[in-house]
Amino acid sequence: MKGSLLTSVAVHVLLLALAMTTLSAPEKFDVADVEALPVDIVPISEITQIQQGDKTAPKAEKAAPVPTKNPKHVENAENMGENDVDLKTPPTPQTRPKDQEVAAAPTPTEKPAPIQDSKPTESKDIVKEDTAPPVPNVKPEPKPPEPKPPTPEPKPPEPKPPEPKPEPKPPEPKPPEPKADTKPAEPPQSETGEIPVPQNVPTPQLRPKPPETKVADAKPTDSKATDQASASKDAKADAKKQEAAKSASSKQSDFNADEVAALLNKTDAKGGGAKRSADKAAFGGKKTTGGSTLSQSEMDALRGQIQKNWSVISGIEGAEGVIIKVTMKLDQNGEIIGQPEVEASGGSDSARRTLQSSALRAVRRSAPFKGLPPDKYDAWSEVVVNFDPSELL
Amino acid sequence: MEQVELAAAATDVSLWALFMQAGFIVKLVMLGLLGASVWTWALVIDKAVTFRKAQRQYDHFEQVFWSGQSLEELYRTLAERQNTGLAAIFVAAMREWKKSFERGARSPIGLQMRIDRAMDVTMARESETLEARLSSLATIGSAGPFVGLFGTVVGIMTSFQAIAGSKSTNLAVVAPGIAEALLATAIGLVAAIPAVIAYNKFSGDAGKLNARMEGFADEFSAILSRQIDEKLQPRPQAAQ
Structure with missing residues (x-):
């Protein structure tokens, strides 16, 4: 026994010595720097x-x-563009600047201005003609003009001595009109309502037309003649005007209110959104x-914000099967708009009521909601969140 | 119990350092378990040698016994030696036989019984020496892990107290204390596993040797009873 004991001790000492020397500290555990990767569903x-x-x-x-150049970042923008304000209108094409140049050339304002005026007057002429048509039938057009010519000539000067228009004959229609203004007695002229227009010197344009000059002569006579006669004369003149106006209107038929508005709008307006x-x-x-639906993790984040503020009282009887459905409208800052709607289903009646009110409190307390992606606002502008309160117990 | 300086010693985790870092109780447990391991292996060596020798002796004796050699002669050669195993049983039975015949045995049944007793006693003594200290192997095998666990629990307790003191839950602070505590369990297992294996092996071997002794005793008893019958039968005839 002694021998075996000695042997055992010797073997143990030997093994321990071997272990001490060979089994030194184990190799250091080199933990590689692992970066946490966020995983989004x-x-x-x-x-x-x-x-x-x-x-x-x-x-x-x-x-x-297309990449934008404006580095300024605009919050919650949805539409692409360089604008500082998020507009839904498409970005204006680059040809726009030219338009601005045209509009911006104010030096020749006087010239273009009359042109514009002339056009509207013509259009008004057309209106007259509409009224006029019935009259022409009655009148023997050729006759009245001839006899009257002499008379009208002297008269026109009387009422319109100051007016320079008579000289330029073309403005025939207008000279009479001013008279009409002065003379309320003449209904047809008043009807035409061209009162201000003639004063506007549209005459130069009409000058070239020789026939009109004759008409102009006739008109004065009309004015002097009896109402009927004058009316007939007017009608005749109107007819001629109508033709001229028609030709003019046919040329200008592509009148576009938007373009006019665009011309009038001299601000440096740019269309387009503000999203970069x-x-x-x-x-x-x-x-x-x-594509803009809230992802699983975004939905969970939203749910988590509500759950954090939700203190579910444990031990409510019949709370196991209750499902809470919260429907709420959010604005872009995550604030609740209006009253969030909380529906509860399943479970006992009292548990449902208790959980419903506690859920409503939790939702109110957790507003404004953070971390919702602004570019998906249309996905969470109205959001439905479901809860199983038994999970929170 | 002294507080272990965990954070400072955290750099060295070799075996010796772990042992030296350990608290007093854990050290005691470790040393005790080391002693148990030494004892286990001493017993293993001792028993292995003893059993090998015993087996060889049995083989040799049986060979001699069944060789047709005269039992008287065999007894004379063996009586002077210190015998173990089968030889001891044989010598005990022969001695009783001789004594009974020297004094003139009257009853064959009494003689037979005395011889059987003598053989039983010798056999019990022999099996006792065979199984001596095997129970300590069993004890080490069953209690070793528990003792090691005790050391571990105490060590972890101490290291947690030290963590509470250092106010840091950093793994580098926690790990060495736990490693050192676990060393106690490791040593306990190192001692216990061979002990359990050796106990099972040697108790089985001892059982086999005992069975062999019993078998020999029965056979020898049968031979002696035949001899008694042969020797005591003529006497009444001669007397008649």
């Missing part, structure tokens, strides 16, 4: 639905609009359509 619609991009750009893996893009332009739609 993305809805498939972000890939399958039309994404915001450029319709003319070549196709790429990720749709991206730095990526290379790639094929895509004007707007992201169905």
Whole structure:
């Protein structure tokens, strides 16, 4: 026994010595620096639905609009553009500046201004003619003008001595009109309502037309003659005017109120939104359509914000099956608009009521909601969040 | 119990350093378990040698016994030696036989019984020496892990107290204390596992040797009873 004991001790000492020397401190555990990767569960619609991009750009893996140059970032912008304000109107083409130049040339204002005036007057003439048509039938057009010519000549000067228009014959229509103004007795002229127009010196334009000058002569006679006669004369003159006006109107038929508005609008207005893009332009739609749904993790984050403020009282009887559905409208800052709607289903009646009111309190307390992606505002402007309160117990 | 300086010693985690860092109780447990391991292996060596020897002796004796050699002659050669195992049983039975015949045995049944007793006593003594200290192997095998666990628990307790003191839960502070505490369990297992294996092996071997002794005793008893019958039968006839 002694021998074996000695042997055992010797072997142990030997093994321990061996262990001490060979089994030194184990190698250091080198932990590689691992960076935490956020994993986001993305809805498939972000890939399958039309994404915001450029319709003319070549196709790429990720749709991206034409890069913008304005570095200023605008919060919550949805529409692409260089604007500082997020407008839905499309960006104005670059030809626009030319328009501005035309409009901006104010030096020749006097000339263009009369032109504009003349046009409206003509259009008004047309109106007259509409009224006039019935009259012409009655009148033997050829006769009245001939006899009257002498008379009208002297008269016109009387009422309109100051007017320089008579000299330029073309303004025939207008000279009579001023008279009409002075002489309320003449209904047809008043009807025409061209009172201010004649004063506006549209005459120069009409000068070239010789026939009109004759008409002008006739008109004065009309004015002097009896109402009927004058009316007939007017009608005749109107008819001639009508022709002229028609020709003029046919030339100007592409009148466009928008263009006029554009001309009148001298502000340096730019269309387009205020959303910036730095990526290379790639094929895509004007707007992201169905792709903007909240991803799982964004939804969870929203839910978490509510749950954090929700103190569910444990031990409510019949709270196991209760499902709470919160429907709320949010503005772009995450604030609740109006009254959030809380529906409860399942479980006992009292538990439902208790949980419903506590959920409403929690929702109110957790506003404004943070961390919602601004570019998906249309997805969470009205959001429905479901809860199972038994999970919170 | 002294507070262990964990954070400072955290750099060295070799075996010796772990042992030296350990608290007093843990050290005691480790040393005790080391002693148990030494004892276990001493027993293992001792028993292995003893059993090998015993087996060889049994083989040799049986060979001699069944060789047709005269039992008287065999007894004379063996009586002077210190015998173990089968030889001891044989010598005890022969001695009783001789004594009974020297004094003139009257009853064959009494003689037979005395011889059987003598053989049983010798056999019990022999099996006792075979199984001596095997129980300590069993004890080490079953209690070793617990003792090691006790050391571990105490060590972890101490290291947690030290963590509370250092006010840091950094793994570098926690780890060495736990490693050192676990060393106690490791030593306990190192001692216990061979002990359990050796106990099972040697108790089995001892059982086999005992069975062999019993078998020999029965056979020898049968031979002696035949001899008694042969020797005591003629006497009444001669007397008649």
